[in-house]
Amino acid sequence: MTETSANQNSEGRVHHRHLEQSREQIIELLSRQALERELVSRTDIQNQDVASQLLDRQHHAQLAQRLASFHPADIAFVLESLAPEAREMAWHLVSAEQRGAVLLEISDAVLPTLVGDMRPDEIVAAIRDLGPDEIADLVAELPDDVAPTVLAGLDRAEQFEVRSALSFPEGSVGAMMDLHYVSVREDATLEAVQRLLRRLKHDLPEENTDIFVVDRSNELRGKLSLEQLVLNEPEQSVNEVMTRAPTFFFTDDPIKDAVAAFEKYDLLSAPVVNLHQQVVGRITVDAVLDEINERAQSESLRQAGLSKEEDLYGPVLQSSRNRWPWLGLNLLTSFGASRVIGVFDNVIVQFTVLATLIPIIASLGGNTGTQTMSLVTRAMALDQLRSSQLRQTFIKEFLVALLNGSLWGAALALMTYAMYGKWEIALVIYGAMILQLLLAAMVGVAIPVVLRRIGRDPVMGSSVLLTATTDAMGFFIFLGLAAIFLL
Amino acid sequence: MTETSANQNSEGRVHHRHLEQSREQIIELLSRQALERELVSRTDIQNQDVASQLLDRQHHAQLAQRLASFHPADIAFVLESLAPEAREMAWHLVSAEQRGAVLLEISDAVLPTLVGDMRPDEIVAAIRDLGPDEIADLVAELPDDVAPTVLAGLDRAEQFEVRSALSFPEGSVGAMMDLHYVSVREDATLEAVQRLLRRLKHDLPEENTDIFVVDRSNELRGKLSLEQLVLNEPEQSVNEVMTRAPTFFFTDDPIKDAVAAFEKYDLLSAPVVNLHQQVVGRITVDAVLDEINERAQSESLRQAGLSKEEDLYGPVLQSSRNRWPWLGLNLLTSFGASRVIGVFDNVIVQFTVLATLIPIIASLGGNTGTQTMSLVTRAMALDQLRSSQLRQTFIKEFLVALLNGSLWGAALALMTYAMYGKWEIALVIYGAMILQLLLAAMVGVAIPVVLRRIGRDPVMGSSVLLTATTDAMGFFIFLGLAAIFLL
Numbered sequence: 004m005t006e007t008s009a010n011q012n013s014e015g016r017v018h019h020r021h022l023e024q025s026r027e028q029i030i031e032l033l034s035r036q037a038l039e040r041e042l043v044s045r046t047d048i049q050n051q052d053v054a055s056q057l058l059d060r061q062h063h064a065q066l067a068q069r070l071a072s073f074h075p076a077d078i079a080f081v082l083e084s085l086a087p088e089a090r091e092m093a094w095h096l097v098s099a100e101q102r103g104a105v106l107l108e109i110s111d112a113v114l115p116t117l118v119g120d121m122r123p124d125e126i127v128a129a130i131r132d133l134g135p136d137e138i139a140d141l142v143a144e145l146p147d148d149v150a151p152t153v154l155a156g157l158d159r160a161e162q163f164e165v166r167s168a169l170s171f172p173e174g175s176v177g178a179m180m181d182l183h184y185v186s187v188r189e190d191a192t193l194e195a196v197q198r199l200l201r202r203l204k205h206d207l208p209e210e211n212t213d214i215f216v217v218d219r220s221n222e223l224r225g226k227l228s229l230e231q232l233v234l235n236e237p238e239q240s241v242n243e244v245m246t247r248a249p250t251f252f253f254t255d256d257p258i259k260d261a262v263a264a265f266e267k268y269d270l271l272s273a274p275v276v277n278l279h280q281q282v283v284g285r286i287t288v289d290a291v292l293d294e295i296n297e298r299a300q301s302e303s304l305r306q307a308g309l310s311k312e313e314d315l316y317g318p319v320l321q322s323s324r325n326r327w328p329w330l331g332l333n334l335l336t337s338f339g340a341s342r343v344i345g346v347f348d349n350v351i352v353q354f355t356v357l358a359t360l361i362p363i364i365a366s367l368g369g370n371t372g373t374q375t376m377s378l379v380t381r382a383m384a385l386d387q388l389r390s391s392q393l394r395q396t397f398i399k400e401f402l403v404a405l406l407n408g409s410l411w412g413a414a415l416a417l418m419t420y421a422m423y424g425k426w427e428i429a430l431v432i433y434g435a436m437i438l439q440l441l442l443a444a445m446v447g448v449a450i451p452v453v454l455r456r457i458g459r460d461p462v463m464g465s466s467v468l469l470t471a472t473t474d475a476m477g478f479f480i481f482l483g484l485a486a487i488f489l490l
Numbered sequence: 491m492t493e494t495s496a497n498q499n500s501e502g503r504v505h506h507r508h509l510e511q512s513r514e515q516i517i518e519l520l521s522r523q524a525l526e527r528e529l530v531s532r533t534d535i536q537n538q539d540v541a542s543q544l545l546d547r548q549h550h551a552q553l554a555q556r557l558a559s560f561h562p563a564d565i566a567f568v569l570e571s572l573a574p575e576a577r578e579m580a581w582h583l584v585s586a587e588q589r590g591a592v593l594l595e596i597s598d599a600v601l602p603t604l605v606g607d608m609r610p611d612e613i614v615a616a617i618r619d620l621g622p623d624e625i626a627d628l629v630a631e632l633p634d635d636v637a638p639t640v641l642a643g644l645d646r647a648e649q650f651e652v653r654s655a656l657s658f659p660e661g662s663v664g665a666m667m668d669l670h671y672v673s674v675r676e677d678a679t680l681e682a683v684q685r686l687l688r689r690l691k692h693d694l695p696e697e698n699t700d701i702f703v704v705d706r707s708n709e710l711r712g713k714l715s716l717e718q719l720v721l722n723e724p725e726q727s728v729n730e731v732m733t734r735a736p737t738f739f740f741t742d743d744p745i746k747d748a749v750a751a752f753e754k755y756d757l758l759s760a761p762v763v764n765l766h767q768q769v770v771g772r773i774t775v776d777a778v779l780d781e782i783n784e785r786a787q788s789e790s791l792r793q794a795g796l797s798k799e800e801d802l803y804g805p806v807l808q809s810s811r812n813r814w815p816w817l818g819l820n821l822l823t824s825f826g827a828s829r830v831i832g833v834f835d836n837v838i839v840q841f842t843v844l845a846t847l848i849p850i851i852a853s854l855g856g857n858t859g860t861q862t863m864s865l866v867t868r869a870m871a872l873d874q875l876r877s878s879q880l881r882q883t884f885i886k887e888f889l890v891a892l893l894n895g896s897l898w899g900a901a902l903a904l905m906t907y908a909m910y911g912k913w914e915i916a917l918v919i920y921g922a923m924i925l926q927l928l929l930a931a932m933v934g935v936a937i938p939v940v941l942r943r944i945g946r947d948p949v950m951g952s953s954v955l956l957t958a959t960t961d962a963m964g965f966f967i968f969l970g971l972a973a974i975f976l977l
Binding site: 292340359362418 | 505510514521561563564567570571573595684687688691694696697698699716717719720721737738739740752753754755756758775776778779780782783785786787788789790791793794795796800802803806807809810813814816817818820821823824825827828829831832835838839842843845846847848849850852853854856857858860861863864865867868869871872873874876878879882883886889890893894897898901902905953954957958961965
């Protein structure tokens, strides 16, 4: 039970707010220490008397002790919240035993700043006690020049397991699974199972809520929950009380499917099998939780065209680069869109007021399209967009856009007439608004659908693509209508 | 174990893909049936011979049987995927015993279409077997004119429990908690606990992974996991093996905190206490999973200004209305932004090419701001944005914008010069680009921070607010610079 190791208070309960407070405190302390250190190192080092050096060392020991009382996830949080110098200092305070667990919890953006200063043998020492699947997760994130050396530092059996864990493609159940599970035969009695568990006591997998039932060749036969074990008589056989048809996954199933199944059927763990239906690992609910959380956090980043997490305290150049690809694309598309206006500059010369109204059409198109796109992306994530429903969505979004375009277009036309007193221009903007909303809705459906069909992430950069299209379209529709009706 | 009730196959295993296929099949079948029905009802009803009526009834019975073999979550999925007529027909096929569980799983957007046709006593019959917290969740979603009648239909004790569950504010742990839990005293032996569980066998809460340890006045003393129960000797007392400092929550803690704690400490369940530290309920990992999933799905909808889920097959008018508030706001803000251009129309009359270039500045500002905003929103969700970090983020985003503005601004200036051959205009757009990206980054940080500080959802409508601001700013900066340097 991981939570037992978290700091306890005298009342025998721990509330998360206490924890937050002590986390805040230690972040403060570490930041201050790092600052003082820097100040000291700038002044003459000889001037520092022995007493203050001792004090410094004492402070350090206290800080290390407090950090050690934290859950690895909280240590990771503290490290992520610190500026580079303080982070480096704090990392040295983390005990060797906890380092592996902390590395597992730390965000991908911050991981390189921690392992960057470590020698390969230090990394090996830190991760040695982790499971092969956990080591594989970490090794996959290590810089390419360090990873092989770290792998080579493990013993042969471990190397083999890590390599096979690394062989599953990213995003597959195989890459996510935990290799550590307990299995029994179906003719065993519950008493025997209980004896087995007690014997394994100190070597049991974490979150061990279910035991898998297999036959002689390790093929999956069923699942026995701890609850089933507790609620039935010890003389009963596994076969009598087990769940005969547990939800299971193949190693090459997408993680997305596993996440959906856990959510829907309230699973705590599920067996993973190979093509011969032999159990090779398990998926636990805590891994699913981490997965969903990571996805949830990255969705709006990906929409804006940011593929990677960023370290809050990482170098500016690195963060800037992270934004270049879509910024460059955006520059090109918006330059293209601006050429659409260029084509119609004879209309603008005659009616300067049009230049004023262009952005309204562009902006309303962009936001309407974004709304539709969000709905479609959501339906996709829920697997609720088969071809018949896609047609239905198209029709519906078309009608919604028609209604809203007519309604709000009329409002806009009235405002335009009140402002500029020209009914021809009011009429043009009315027509442009209806057409623009119709097309924006279609584009909002089309972008994620097309991105997915060509095998891309339907969210990545979708908002940049959408606004580029709705901008160019809006300019063309509005100025085109103006050219037809005003010239 | 809920998954046992899912359809089993002869091999004693159930893979989610089988399930998906049969789900697709039944959606097909139901849609076709509903269509046929409609065709029949349009032709003369008398012409339908007895044989085909029998066939129809037989089909129905078969469909009902297949639906009954599904997990409630899958029935909900099927209903959500059907058009209104087919959905209504399918809902009548769902057995009375399953209806309550299905209503719990169905999305808020589709719920009203199902309960809309039911009489209050039918609703009461459907939900009677659910727990008071589950009933409270459903009653909160019922139309205001139906809810009181349904509540009145429950017996007095149940009414009381439902009302107290309803009294917790939305978004609090109290509103999310499950009232059904098992508690024991710390001086009990593990054997006694096991006997208790066996006695309660058919009345145990779902996902019962932990038993809470309380004292005489029901104050929380610790937590006993099923694993601890299984791994230790029956003669040992609860006190000897329990987790003494379990993570717990108060009823008024925000759900967000509970979600973070479950994710971080890999909890399966946690006790909820009142102000006197007395246990009043529990939070389970499956509820947390549902919560995260719902949040993840709604994030990009809220960003686009859609507060509610939409029924894919709901009426067009309803969906249109859902989009009105932000569409209206967008119309006003973009009209305001367009007035900024109006102020400078004397510059545009002289340099029509400016009208062509305006949207580039607006678009790049919008997308840069969105990127920054996504990063800030994410840091907020992770609780990593205290005041010192906020300053750091401000500085960093400022530097990133300065670098990117200088770099990509130069590219844009070169393109402009190549296209229009006027170096004054190229210089103006260079300056405008730097200023615009700087301001867009500041706005991207400011919008979620300000929304949260005034107590609003920092995501709701944020993309509409952002583009409105960056548009107006971009126009002002670009045309302002042009007025200064070109006139």
